[in-house]
Amino acid sequence: MNSKYIPADKLTAWLDGLAADNRVLVPVVENGSIVFRPREAGSDTPLELEKQATVPPKNAVFPASEPLLTFSYQKHEDEPEKVDVSVQPTINAQPTVVFGCRPCDARGFTIFDNVYGADIYYESRREKTAFISQVCKETANTCFCHWTGEGPADxxxxxxxAVPVDAGYVLEPVTEKGEGLLTSSLLADASKEQQDAAAQMKKDAREQLGEAVDVSEARGALLALFDNMEFWEDVSAKCISCGACTYLCPTCYCFNITDETCGSQGHRVRSWDNCMSYLFTLEGSGHNPRPTKAHRLKNRVGHKFSYYPGLHDGLIACCGCGRCIKSCPVSVDIREIVQRAIETAAAETKAS
Structure with a gap:
């Protein structure tokens, strides 16, 4: 696969070309936040490529709310006690290109793939969506992707x-799907720029991250502390169960399903749900197996660093993007919780 080079002043023209056959999602500033929105050809809305997006592009493949099917009821005229039910699935997957996300955002979908690989709604969007990820030039103090086995150029x-160089970007195809996006005449051979790109990928952002904390013991430590509610009440004390961490997480995939009807017609809707909410596990009987925020935070952290890795060959269900830390209104830091869990479990083991 051959790398290509795009000068910065031709970037929007190239994206407009991609938009002729695809929905192209790009990061823009909206109401003070950086979000991914469809780009319209010729738009003068500036792209925000210097900073990490406030919201990951999860919505591109796993919409915040989507109709799964429509249904209708039809009574028999001669036998009104009999009713026919008609059900139609609603799969609306269109070719999509996400440009300008970070490598951690794209990696988030590898966590989804293990869970939703047989889901026809997810699968259809996943197959038709391509990610052009921008290698990070800088990191925030909330970034910890190197803890979870990746890095700014993963x-x-x-x-x-897309590797930023002085006057543009070197575009390095990773998959055949990606290579198919690099056919425009606006793109030049990147032979001259590849050396700069390689140097960029080896320094700057990765050096800023420093040494990674070893979280290999987290899986066992979190299981060992499962019944230690004193620990979980302590680390969750300032949490307000707002759910910002889950909605802004590239790897959170929980949902709720509701049927919405109007007369004899309706549709079934799947929407993101929030495991930090009391209602998330509230049963019809009134019993709630996770009655406190301590129970819910235990599940959230345990799922990412223990339960999911236990099911999927050690793969941590966290990409280290740091959004849950950056956007938490009370500064709950998942890194601190994981480190404390490892230290506390080790101390308890030693004491016993």
């Missing part, structure tokens, strides 16, 4: 890596 989940 290619997993991406179809193209």
């Amino acid at each position: 290619s997993r989940g991406s179809d193209v890596l």
